[in-house]
Amino acid sequence: MDDLVIARSLFGTTMGFHIIFATLGVGIPLMILCAELLYQKTKDKDYAIMANRWTKGQAVLLGVAIPTGTIAGVQLSLLWPGFMEVIGKVMSLPFQIEIYAFFIEALFMSIYVYAADRISPKMRILSVSLVLFGATASAVLITNVHAFEGTPTGFRIHNGEIVDVDPWAAFFNPSFLVSAGHVAVSAFTTGAFMISSIAAFKMLKNRSQDRVYKFHRKALILGLTVGGIFSLLTALNGHESAQMLHEYQPEKLAAAEGLFDTQDYAPLAIGGFTDKETQEIKYGIEIPWALSFLAGNSFDTTVIGLNDFPEEYWPPLFVHTLFNGMVLIGSFLIFLAMVGFVWNKILKRPHFPKPLMWAFVISGPLAILSIEFGWIFACTGRQPWVIYRILKTEDVVTGSTQIGLLFILFSIVYVILAVAVSLVLRYYFKRHPVEKELDYSSSESSMKI
Secondary structure, eight states, rough: OOHHHHHHHHHHHHHHHHHHHHHHHHHHHHHHHHHHHHHHHHHHHHHHHHHHHHHHHHHHHHHHHHHHHHHHHHHHHHHHHHHHHHHHHHOHHHHHHHHHHHHHHHHHHHHHHHHHHGGHHHHHHHHHHHHHHHHHHHHHHHHHHHHHSSSSSEEEEEEEEEEEEEEEHHOOOOOOOHHHHHHHHHHHHHHHHHHHHHHHHHHHTTTTOOOOOHHHHHHHHHHHHHHHHHHHHHHHHHHHHHHHHHOOHHHHHHHHOOOOOOOOSEEEEESSSSEEETTTTOOEEEEEEHHHHHHHSTTTOBBOOOGSSSGGGGOOOTHHHHHHHHHHHHHHHHHHHHHHHHHIISSOSSSSSSHHHHHHHHHHHHHHHHHHHHHHHHHTTTEEEEETTTTTGGSSSSSSSHHHHHHHHHHHHHHHHHHHHHHHHHHHHHSSSSHHHHHHHHOOOHOOO
């Protein structure tokens, strides 16, 4: 591999690993808040136990998200010095504000973890709300740098110099709101379905233990409810994202759909792969006129094809597969939530069918996979630009030729971290099974009676 590919692979591996913990670090606090609110409303101790146990898991995940995020920041400076020169002069504002967002998250996370049983219900809710606010704000602010890369504003480059810098114009770039919305709702979706996955798996293991089964069933229903709501919002936001691509990055949209020739009434291609030689999607299913409607809310919207751009500006054509994977998983999650709602609320069945339970089990990992597909699509689909139509990725990469070893070493570090997190979570929850907390809660209630 050449140095550019190795640099991209190293940073991509770091972000691909970090984004798992960052996403769950946004999604799980929402679930904790929902459980806390339900507890305060119903006084059902099961929800208090859920909030407490999920908080312990959140603390472990945060312990990995912080160092991997720091590594990503350092790698930005070391691997992409030309890019960071522009960011430092134009787009440093989100990085600066993000420090305060993280401070809020960490401070109130500490309060909730160590003092939840010693503060009032209102303060418990306020603490979790501020953890959620800090985590979401942190994710939105960092993602805004990516939004700026796709729709850069607030500066000009004149004779090789950065001039006319307006940091607030750069901050509120055209895709800021859509990008911020997408990172938030997709993270909430992922956190909810991860809770659903764990709950469904525990239900399958504890079918004979009625008390434990009912506890996890409550967690499953809560996860499916929150996940269903935000998966629908993610789909709506995805529609807005496609319209932003149509307006600001048309070759990225064309690559996502394997569209080579500009046309109105353009079809939407589902599945298959892009064949560059024949300039078509092979083995895919086409929905007539759907791409035009997706791009401009009208079937006669003209969608620009790849052939209208120099081939050197084309993104890698495999982004079609990434885009399809993201959309198909999102659609599957919406379907699962709807089926769960019908089975529980309309049919009012006490037990879910086993095949459906296993579908719930895989929903969380699939949601994380969708996040990975989406992030890779967003960054790879912008290539060959690091800042769209202004700065090419190959022009800002480090001049160092010794990063191959770093790639191997960091990959080993991430494998070790992944194993360590799994072992720590397994060890803690094995030492503190939910049965003990449920028994303690029941005995406490009996003493009060």
